[in-house]
Every structure is written in structure tokens, then in C-alpha cells.
Amino acid sequence: MQQFKLTKEYLENIKLLLASQKTDLLIAALDELYPADIAEVIDELDTDEAKGLISILSTEEGAEVLRELDEDTRIQFLQSFSPKEIADNFIDNLDTDDAADILAELPEDKKNDIIHLLKDKEQASDIKELMAYDEDTAGGLMAKELIKVNINWNVLTCIREMKKQAEEVSHVYSVYVVDDEGKLKGILSLKKLLLVTTSTKVEEIYNDDVISVRAKMAAEEVGGIMKKYDLVVLPVLNDDGKLIGRITIDDVVDVIREEADKDYQLMSGISENIDSSDSLPLILRARLPWLLIALFGGIIGSQIISIYEPQIMVHPEMAFFMPLIAAMGGNVGVQSSALIVQGLANNTLQMSGIVWKLGKELLVGLLNGLACSGVLLGYNLIFNDSLALSFTVSIALLSVIIFAAIFGTFVPLVLEKYKIDPALATGPFITTSNDIIGLFIYFMIGRLMYGIF
Amino acid sequence: MQQFKLTKEYLENIKLLLASQKTDLLIAALDELYPADIAEVIDELDTDEAKGLISILSTEEGAEVLRELDEDTRIQFLQSFSPKEIADNFIDNLDTDDAADILAELPEDKKNDIIHLLKDKEQASDIKELMAYDEDTAGGLMAKELIKVNINWNVLTCIREMKKQAEEVSHVYSVYVVDDEGKLKGILSLKKLLLVTTSTKVEEIYNDDVISVRAKMAAEEVGGIMKKYDLVVLPVLNDDGKLIGRITIDDVVDVIREEADKDYQLMSGISENIDSSDSLPLILRARLPWLLIALFGGIIGSQIISIYEPQIMVHPEMAFFMPLIAAMGGNVGVQSSALIVQGLANNTLQMSGIVWKLGKELLVGLLNGLACSGVLLGYNLIFNDSLALSFTVSIALLSVIIFAAIFGTFVPLVLEKYKIDPALATGPFITTSNDIIGLFIYFMIGRLMYGIF
Numbered sequence: 027m028q029q030f031k032l033t034k035e036y037l038e039n040i041k042l043l044l045a046s047q048k049t050d051l052l053i054a055a056l057d058e059l060y061p062a063d064i065a066e067v068i069d070e071l072d073t074d075e076a077k078g079l080i081s082i083l084s085t086e087e088g089a090e091v092l093r094e095l096d097e098d099t100r101i102q103f104l105q106s107f108s109p110k111e112i113a114d115n116f117i118d119n120l121d122t123d124d125a126a127d128i129l130a131e132l133p134e135d136k137k138n139d140i141i142h143l144l145k146d147k148e149q150a151s152d153i154k155e156l157m158a159y160d161e162d163t164a165g166g167l168m169a170k171e172l173i174k175v176n177i178n179w180n181v182l183t184c185i186r187e188m189k190k191q192a193e194e195v196s197h198v199y200s201v202y203v204v205d206d207e208g209k210l211k212g213i214l215s216l217k218k219l220l221l222v223t224t225s226t227k228v229e230e231i232y233n234d235d236v237i238s239v240r241a242k243m244a245a246e247e248v249g250g251i252m253k254k255y256d257l258v259v260l261p262v263l264n265d266d267g268k269l270i271g272r273i274t275i276d277d278v279v280d281v282i283r284e285e286a287d288k289d290y291q292l293m294s295g296i297s298e299n300i301d302s303s304d305s306l307p308l309i310l311r312a313r314l315p316w317l318l319i320a321l322f323g324g325i326i327g328s329q330i331i332s333i334y335e336p337q338i339m340v341h342p343e344m345a346f347f348m349p350l351i352a353a354m355g356g357n358v359g360v361q362s363s364a365l366i367v368q369g370l371a372n373n374t375l376q377m378s379g380i381v382w383k384l385g386k387e388l389l390v391g392l393l394n395g396l397a398c399s400g401v402l403l404g405y406n407l408i409f410n411d412s413l414a415l416s417f418t419v420s421i422a423l424l425s426v427i428i429f430a431a432i433f434g435t436f437v438p439l440v441l442e443k444y445k446i447d448p449a450l451a452t453g454p455f456i457t458t459s460n461d462i463i464g465l466f467i468y469f470m471i472g473r474l475m476y477g478i479f
Numbered sequence: 480m481q482q483f484k485l486t487k488e489y490l491e492n493i494k495l496l497l498a499s500q501k502t503d504l505l506i507a508a509l510d511e512l513y514p515a516d517i518a519e520v521i522d523e524l525d526t527d528e529a530k531g532l533i534s535i536l537s538t539e540e541g542a543e544v545l546r547e548l549d550e551d552t553r554i555q556f557l558q559s560f561s562p563k564e565i566a567d568n569f570i571d572n573l574d575t576d577d578a579a580d581i582l583a584e585l586p587e588d589k590k591n592d593i594i595h596l597l598k599d600k601e602q603a604s605d606i607k608e609l610m611a612y613d614e615d616t617a618g619g620l621m622a623k624e625l626i627k628v629n630i631n632w633n634v635l636t637c638i639r640e641m642k643k644q645a646e647e648v649s650h651v652y653s654v655y656v657v658d659d660e661g662k663l664k665g666i667l668s669l670k671k672l673l674l675v676t677t678s679t680k681v682e683e684i685y686n687d688d689v690i691s692v693r694a695k696m697a698a699e700e701v702g703g704i705m706k707k708y709d710l711v712v713l714p715v716l717n718d719d720g721k722l723i724g725r726i727t728i729d730d731v732v733d734v735i736r737e738e739a740d741k742d743y744q745l746m747s748g749i750s751e752n753i754d755s756s757d758s759l760p761l762i763l764r765a766r767l768p769w770l771l772i773a774l775f776g777g778i779i780g781s782q783i784i785s786i787y788e789p790q791i792m793v794h795p796e797m798a799f800f801m802p803l804i805a806a807m808g809g810n811v812g813v814q815s816s817a818l819i820v821q822g823l824a825n826n827t828l829q830m831s832g833i834v835w836k837l838g839k840e841l842l843v844g845l846l847n848g849l850a851c852s853g854v855l856l857g858y859n860l861i862f863n864d865s866l867a868l869s870f871t872v873s874i875a876l877l878s879v880i881i882f883a884a885i886f887g888t889f890v891p892l893v894l895e896k897y898k899i900d901p902a903l904a905t906g907p908f909i910t911t912s913n914d915i916i917g918l919f920i921y922f923m924i925g926r927l928m929y930g931i932f
Binding site: 279 | 513515638642652669670673674690707709711727728732733735736742743744746747748749753754756759762763766767769770773774776777781782785788791792795796798799800802803804805806807809811816817819821822825836840842846847850851854855905911918
């Protein structure tokens with residue numbers, strides 16, 4: 027395929043065609059695009075233009091495009107439609123999971139109106155059921171559309187019933203086998219179905235080895251299971267073991283990516299899921315609090331240094347290396363926490379105990395610290411006259427690096443233990459704490475060294 | 480399902496059973512586990528134990544387990560087998576894509592021996608074909624196993640041929656429609672196949688709207704396409720448009736996650752894909768270079784400060800706020816770069832130009848800078864006597880924050896332009912540069928202010 031790339035020229039052209047109402051040319055222009063591409067175009071249009079564009083699509087395609095829109099754009103866009111229009115044009119054409127997600131973004135009363143106005147009462151009750159689940163659980167990720175067959179049927183009945191159900195389901199990923207009570211018994215592969223005669227019983231050919239999850243399982247854990255076991259689709263059961271829905275990998279890809287993005291943003295000192303196109307107040311709200319925390323840490327740091335003002339007046343050269351000590355502590359601390367946070371996120375940390383990890387990190391800190399403080403000692407002995415300063419700086423650097431390595435390992439593990447997001451440890455918090463403690467160590471050692479030399 | 484969690488007790492138990500050769504009990508213990516779970520167990524065993532455990536599994540299951548092992552464990556493990564054993568017991572039972580990936584980890588001569596020893600000559604040539612592709616391209620991700628039907632067949636022929644092909648293919652995701660030359664024409668949904676009579680022609684029911692990629696496309700781009708268009712499987716074409724393989728989403732989930740991990744590690748100052756269980760030399764190699772860069776930056780910083788030694792001797796209080804200025808510059812710089820890096824990774828940055836982005840970041844910097852320097856000015860006016868110091872610190876902070884915001888935005892965009900990984904900008908590099916320039920700005924402003932007040 028030629029991958030679609032939205033250019034300024036393309037967008038201008040679409041806007042012109044919309045303004046001049048050249049519907050034929052518009053249809054031709056959009057014909058080659060997939061819903062996800064059209065959504066990219068609409069994300070850049072104003073609401074009137076967007077309405078114009080959607081109106082020339084089939085309702086099925088319009089619904090798909092709506093699903094792919096940026097959340098902000100979608101909320102804006104849907105404000106210009108009545109509940110009846112939203113129900114008929116969009117929700118009616120969506121799978122239950124997407125419908126529930128989109129409805130959840132709307133105001134309470136509008137949401138209820140739309141659900142009441144849905145023609146397909148089964149879809150309405152399915153959507154209501156899905157909306158009752160927390161969005162960060164398996165129930166919140168699943169869709170109701172699936173194909174299931176009874177364990178007592180033969181292949182002929184099976185295929186007949188599957189044909190009926192298939193009309194409602196857009197993709198057939200798996201055929202589930204249930205008993206008379208609706209409890210999940212296993213899975214029937216389409217491949218097997220191709221290979222046997224029509225009189226064969228389902229019981230004889232189904233596979234009872236199927237991985238499933240309960241509706242209450244956390245989305246993050248669902249993502250871990252689908253990734254670990256390479257699953258494309260995962261059946262969801264209620265507390266009684268009844269099959270109530272299925273989760274597809276595309277929804278979970280988003281969960282996996284969002285999780286990684288969240289950790290990344292926390293490390294960079296950004297507290298909400300923003301991107302650079304978001305509004306100014308939103309960007310400030312996500313960034314300023316972290317800066318104020320760092321500022322507060324810096325003020326405490328300045329007070330610690332001020333305690334040692336007499337020392338600085340006698341040995342102003344001590345001031346030269348303060349930023350170096352602070353920065354190195356911060357860098358080592360972030361390295362150590364990042365390894366732990368990533369290990370926790372990827373589930374690669376389980377086996378070895380906390381003492382072992384701290385011990386290893388201590389060793390890494392010691393070796394890195396020796397290397398760095400060795401280089402620094404060499405530099406200072408060559409270019410600086412003061413023996414006291416040279417030893418102060420290198421011993422302090424070694425101490426700060428070792429401290430930061432252990433502190434950086436310890437903090438995320440403790441946060442995880444108390445069910446706080448360990449990624450918090452990697453942000454400005456750890457650099458700021460390391461700055462303060464690092465400076466304190468530096469001046470303590472300075473006092474000691476200048477006493478000796 | 481009960482999700483499997485590997486505990487120390489469980490592992491000890493397995494080791495005991497292995498040592499006492501209680502095969503029956505071992506088989507019973509492993510019966511409930513999936514290959515990915517057994518791989519987790521083996522990752523914690525030594526090579527002899529691992530061989531013992533694998534030997535009680537069927538060869539199909541053993542091959543699956545091998546595929547799921549940690550790369551380091553797998554390389555170690557395979558060293559204890561002859562090429563013939565590896566060919567018969569493992570490679571023969573794997574899909575071509577997994578076989579090619581595993582063989583790529585082995586030494587050149589052993590790899591070639593194994594391929595020659597494969598009984599299935601078609602598999603051998605498929606594997607050789609796959610190994611010719613760069614692992615970071617669509618060709619490197621794809622497998623040869625797929626089901627294809629000729630556009631001129633009818634449904635009956637189709638199903639007969641599919642039955643034959645299905646024996647070779649473990650999961651049937653899609654049925655591809657090709658012409659007599661093997662060029663991809665479209666896709667045949669299993670659902671459609673269920674709904675029509677056996678005399679219907681493929682031509683009448685296939686869907687010609689299928690997204691495909693060329694074998695040379697970068698893995699990252701393949702991931703973007705599968706994510707954007709919610710694809711579970713993606714056909715791969717050669718330069719002539721012939722269907723040569725397919726990529727499934729499970730392989731791409733790993734690509735998506737690894738990419739995010741790489742950006743995360745670069746930001747935290749870790750240059751290789753390591754986790755805390757890796758060997759000490761590997762961890763040091765990934766972490767020490769960044770620390771040495773930061774150290775080098777710190778030394779330059781110390782030299783800049785030393786230029787201002789006379790100033791510090793007269794006004795030692797200026798030293799108090801050096802770490803604060805440096806840290807704030809670093810924090811703002813990382814925030815700004817992280818937003819750009821993430822925007823580039825998620826493809827949400829295309830539309831607006833570089834000037835616009837720098838302008839917006841300038842505004843964000845100005846507002847954050849005014850807030851932070853305002854708070855700091857208030858603090859200093861209340862708790863510090865020196866007007867000169869108070870204004871120096873706040874004006875310097877404002878300047879440094881604005882500078883860091885612009886610098887942090889600019890650097891990753893420039894790196895991206897010159898095809899260097901923009902995530903490099905978020906690591907110690909940006910904090911170190913900001914430290915140096917921040918200190919320089921600070922003392923310049925200090926000289927000015929102490930001249931005025």
C-alpha cells in the first residue's frame with residue numbers, strides 16, 4: 027500500500043472542495059482512504075467542515091471514522107448532533123465496546139437519551155452492561171460480539187448457527203464452545219472445522235485448553251497475559267464462569283502503549299497524558315507542579331549550602347564542584363530507578379529478592395563511582411593545586427553515586443510495595459532528593475578533608 | 480484462568496523433582512502450564528536441569544518453550560545440542576519466522592549446518608529466504624506460513640485447497656486471494672465463506688481492499704500501520720507485488736514495546752536494552768559512558784564557575800543557588816524534549832511547523848518561568864537580605880527556564896531531521912548542556928545585578 031500521509035496541501039484541497047460543495051470530487055478523494063486516515067483529516071477540520079465530510083460517507087464508514095477520531099475532536103464533534111442522530115448514525119453501527127467507550131465521554135443525560143433511542147434493544151442492554159465496568163478492567167475492554175456454539179451440537183448445526191451469528195460480528199477471530207448454562211468449555215478452531223465431516227460432534231473436536239480472564243481483572247494484567255501468551259483474542263468470564271465477552275489485541279496494544287507513555291512522561295516530569303498540540307492551560311497544569319516541587323527542593327538545597335557559607339568563604343573553590351556532585355547523583359539515581367520501573371512494568375523482576383537487588387546495585391554504584399571519581403581525581407590532581415579539594419570532590423562523588431544507586435533502587439520498590447505507581451520515583455522527585463542529600467554529603471566530607479590536609 | 484506465578488517454592492520443587500528424576504510427578508506439575516510459563520521456569524534453571532525438563536515435553540511443546548525463552552538462556556541452552564538435534568527437535572517444529580529468529584542468534588557455521596540438516600527442504604529454503612532480510616524490516620518480522628487461494632477458484636475448490644494448506648499453518652488468521660502470478664489481489668473472509676454456497680466463485684466474494692506492506696519497510700513503520708489500522712495480520716509483498724509472507728500482531732506488540740523501552744532507557748541514561756538481571760559488565764557498559772559524559776559536563780561547569788571565583792569570594796551567597804538554577808534548567812529541558820520525542824514516536828507532530836512549536840514552547844517556558852521565578856523572588860525577599868541576590872536568582876531562573884524550554888524542543892527536532900534518534904536528546908546530554916549554559920547565564924546576570932544594586 028501507499029501509506030497515507032496527511033500534508034498541508036492535501037488538507038487545503040479538502041477544505042476547498044468542502045467550501046465549494048464539490049461532493050463528487052470529495053467522494054473520489056476520500057475513496058482511497060481508510061477510516062483511520064479520514065479521522066486524521068477530520069482532526070484538523072472545524073466542526074462544520076467535519077460534519078460536511080462525514081455526511082458524504084456511508085453511515086458504517088462514518089461510525090468507523092468517529093471511532094478513530096482524537097477524543098477531544100470527537101467530543102466537540104458530537105456536541106453538534108442530537109441524541110437521535112448519534113444513536114442512528116453512529117452508535118447503531120459500532121461494536122458494543124467502541125459504542126460504550128464513546129458514550130462514556132458524553133454528559134450523563136445525553137448518554138442515557140442515546141441508549142434509550144437505540145433501535146436494537148439487545149445492543150442497548152449490552153452497552154449498558156459494558157458501561158457498568160471500570161474502564162481499566164477486562165470488562166471495560168471487552169466487546170459483547172462473539173461467536174459461540176454449544177458443546178452438544180454437531181458440526182452441521184454449528185456451521186448453521188455460526189452463519190446466523192456471523193452477521194452480527196465483524197471479524198471472526200475464534201469460535202467459543204459453551205455448555206447449556208453458557209459456561210466456557212473451550213475453543214473450536216476454524217481450521218479443525220475445515221478438516222472434519224459435518225456429522226462430527228463439537229465435543230470430539232474442540233480444544234478445552236483455553237486461556238480466559240475474569241471481567242474484573244485489571245487492564246494492565248490483561249495486557250500482560252495477551253502479550254505473554256501471544257493471544258489475538260481473549261474470552262472474558264463473569265464470576266460464575268459464564269462467557270460474557272471477548273477482548274481483541276488491538277484494544278490491548280493501546281493499553282500497552284499508554285502504559286509505556288505514562289512511565290515515560292512521569293520520568294520527564296509531566297503528570298498528565300498530554301502532547302504538544304494540547305491547550306496551554308493543560309500543558310501548564312501537567313508541567314508546572316513538577317517544576318515547583320523541584321524549585322522547593324532547590325530552595326532546601328540552598329539552605330543547606332548556606333549553613334556552609336563560612337566554609338565557602340574560606341574555600342570558594344568548593345563551590346566549583348557543587349553542580350557536578352548534584353548532577354551526578356541525579357543521573358545515577360534516575361538510571362537505577364528506571365531499571366526497576368521498567369523491570370516492574372515488564373514483569374522481569376519477580377524472582378530475586380530485594381536484598382539481592384540492592385546488593386547488586388551497590389556493586390554497580392561502587393564500580394561506576396570508582397571509575398568516575400578516579401577520572402575526576404586525576405583531573406583535579408593535574409589541574410588543581412588543592413589536595414583537600416581534590417580528595418573532597420572525589421570521595422564525595424563516590425559516596426553520592428553509591429548513595430544514589432541504592433536510593434534510586436529502593437524508592438520505586440517501596441512505592442510498588444505500597445501500591446503507589448513506582449514510575450513516580452523516576453521524575454524530578456529523585457533528582458531533587460539526590461541534589462539535597464548529595465550537597466549535604468559533599469560539605470560534610472569537605473569539612474573533614476580540609477581538617478586533614 | 481489461574482494466572483501462573485513462578486514462586487521460589489515452586490522452583491525448588493521442580494528442581495527437586497528433576498534431581499530425583501520423578502518424571503511422572505514432573506509431567507503432572509507441568510501439565511497445567513503453557514509454554515510461556517515453562518519458559519519462565521527454565522530461565523531460572525541451569526543447562527542440565529533445563530535439558531532434563533525439555534526432554535519430558537513433546538517436541539512440539541519443547542520447540543514452543545524454546546521460542547519463549549529469554550535470549551541469553553536460549554543461546555546458552557542450545558550450545559549443549561548438536562546441529563542435528565537442534566534441527567530435528569526444535570527448528571523442524573517452529574514457524575519459519577521464529578526458526579529464522581532463533582537461528583540468527585547462533586554462530587554462522589552452526590546455523591548453516593542446522594539449515595542443511597532440516598528434513599523439510601521447503602522449510603529450509605523459506606528460513607534461508609527470511610534470514611536474508613534485515614531483522615528490523617517487514618521481511619525480518621514475517622512468516623512464510625499462510626493460506627492463499629486463487630482468484631479463479633470456486634468456494635468448493637477453495638475449501639479443499641485450504642484444508643491441505645491448513646495442516647501446515649498453526650493459526651488461520653486470513654485467507655489471501657492471489658492471481659495466477661501469485662500477486663496479492665485481496666482477502667477472503669472466513670465469515671463470507673460460511674455464508675455462501677460452494678459453487679460461488681472466489682472472484683465474486685473476495686474483498687479487494689486489503690492493506691499490505693513491502694518486505695523492505697522498517698519494522699517501526701509496520702508497527703505504526705498495524706496499530707493505526709487495528710490489524711491482526713498484515714500481508715507482505717516483494718517488489719513485484721507477489722505475496723511472500725505475513726506479519727502477525729504478536730510480533731509487532733514486541734516491536735512497539737521495545738521501541739517505547741528504548742526511548743525510556745535513553746532518557747534515563749542507559750544505552751542498551753538491559754534489565755537488572757543482566758551481567759555486571761553489560762550493565763556497566765550501558766550506564767558508565769553516560770555518567771562519564773555527565774562528569775565531563777560537570778568539569779566544564781566547574782571551570783565556568785571558577786572564572787567567577789572573585790565574585791563568589793565577595794558574594795558567597797551566590798553559590799547557594801547554583802544547584803537550583805542547574806536543576807531547574809535540566810528539568811524544563813527534559814520536559815520539553817520528552818514531549819517532542821513522544822510526539823515523534825506516536826506520529827502526532829506532523830501538521831504544525833517547527834517555528835510554531837518553538838513559539839508555543841517559548842510561551843510555556845515564559846509562563847512556567849514567571850511562576851517559578853515569582854515564587855523564588857517572594858521567598859528571597861522575605862528570607863534574604865540581599866536585593867541583588869534576590870533579583871539575580873529570579874532573573875537567571877526565568878532566563879534559564881526559557882532557554883531550556885527552547886533548547887529542549889529544538890535539539891530533538893534537529894536530531895530527527897538529520898536521522899539521528901531524537902530520544903538521545905532527552906538523556907544526560909540535555910541536562911548536562913543545560914547545567915553548563917545555566918550557570919553561565921546565572922553568573923552573567925549576577926555580575927550585572929551586583930553592579931546595579
